[in-house]
Amino acid sequence: MIIILLGPPGAGKGTHAELICKRYGLFPISTGNLLRERMSVQDEFAEQIANLMGTGELFPDEIINQITVEAITNSLNMPDYKGYLFDGYPRTTEQSEFLKNFLAGINKKVNAVIVFHIPDDMIVGRITSRRVDRKTGKVYNLKSLPPPTDCECDLYQRIDDTEAVIKNRLNIYRQQTEPLIEYYSKLNVVHNIDASCVLENTQKNIDEILSCLDVELV
Ligand code: AMP
Numbered sequence: 380m381i382i383i384l385l386g387p388p389g390a391g392k393g394t395h396a397e398l399i400c401k402r403y404g405l406f407p408i409s410t411g412n413l414l415r416e417r418m419s420v421q422d423e424f425a426e427q428i429a430n431l432m433g434t435g436e437l438f439p440d441e442i443i444n445q446i447t448v449e450a451i452t453n454s455l456n457m458p459d460y461k462g463y464l465f466d467g468y469p470r471t472t473e474q475s476e477f478l479k480n481f482l483a484g485i486n487k488k489v490n491a492v493i494v495f496h497i498p499d500d501m502i503v504g505r506i507t508s509r510r511v512d513r514k515t516g517k518v519y520n521l522k523s524l525p526p527p528t529d530c531e532c533d534l535y536q537r538i539d540d541t542e543a544v545i546k547n548r549l550n551i552y553r554q555q556t557e558p559l560i561e562y563y564s565k566l567n568v569v570h571n572i573d574a575s576c577v578l579e580n581t582q583k584n585i586d587e588i589l590s591c592l593d594v595e596l597v
Contacts, residue, residue, distance in 0.1 A: 380405065380462030380594055381487055383469070385559060386495025387552045388545065389506040390574045393518055395495075395585060396466035403589060404597040406460040408450045410443050410468040412516070415537075417446075433538040435547035437555060440473045448481060461594075462490075470556045475563075491592055492563040493585060495574035499549060506545050510534040524578070 382405065384392040393409065400407045414432065418425045431438060447468055454460060469475040482488050508521040513533040519526045526532045539548065563569050572584045 380592070381465070381482060381489045381491075382462065382589075382594075383465045383489060383492045383563075384467075384495065385492050385556070385563075386574060387497065387499075387502055387556075388548045389502040389509070390495035390497045391505075391578070391581060392466045392495055394524070394578065395581065396464055397518075398582060399585060399589070400464050402596055403594050404459065404461045405464040406454045406457070406462070407464050407466065408447060408454075408468060409466040410438075410447060410470075411466075413446050413450060414438065429538060433544065435539050435544040435551065437470060437551060440471055440477070443468065443470075443474060444477045444481075447478070451481075451485075461597075469559065472558060472562060475559055489563070489566070489568055491588065492559075492569050493588060494560055494569055494571045495581075496571060497574040501575055502549065503542060503545055506540050507542055509540050510536055 382399070384396055386392055393411075396407055396409060399405060414428050418428045418432075428438075437443075447465075451463065454463070465478075469478050478489070505520060505523070508523075510519050510521060510526075511517070511534065512519065512526065512530075513535055515532075517526075517532075518524075519532070519534065526534065539545075560569060570588045572581060572588070574581055
């Protein structure tokens with residue numbers, strides 16, 4: 380089973396990706412997380428990643444396709460996963476074409492694309508109050524999902540979660556990623572959800588979609 384979460388930054392894809400993977404036994408592939416993990420090595424390449432990510436621009440397709448293939452290849456030795464959940468990939472038509480061809484080579488195809496819909500004004504509010512725990516990588520929101528009071532978290536704000544950068548990320552989403560909704564609609568795999576409601580309701584909608592696809596809980 381191959382599932383893609385598609386939607387603008389701040390729509391909650393990362394939070395739901397984590398929940399879905401745990402509940403349904405899917406292997407998570409978040410290209411944003413893979414890039415941030417690489418950034419912690421603190422070498423020249425990590426500096427280049429930080430510089431580009433801080434602008435909100437997309438990384439070159441070849442680099443992103445390569446780290447995705449590496450993540451899939453590394454996961455092939457892990458027998459317990461029932462499929463893959465992509466969060467933040469593909470983001471361009473070229474990436475989706477690449478993914479299609481790569482999956483065809485291992486006898487797989489994209490089974491579902493869940494599209495998160497949320498108004499722009501909510502996105503800015505959500506993103507500027509988003510914080511990540513340096514120790515666990517867990518994502519919190521100071522307003523809607525604060526860390527537990529006894530949490531010994533080391534919270535930080537992502538370099539691209541500022542109001543100035545988010546406007547650019549949104550423009551890029553509209554220009555380069557949103558057209559993928561039509562691309563996948565033609566393949567009849569698109570499922571739309573309202574991501575502006577509280578987490579539990581969005582999760583319920585996702586569960587309904589996955590149960591129709593016969594994806595089983597672990
Ligand atoms: P995310 O964590 O998905 O919001 O990604 C953070 C940043 O990493 C993006 O704004 C891009 O700069 C870069 N990035 C992540 N995934 C991709 C992708 N599929 N294609 C190009 N750039 C990406």
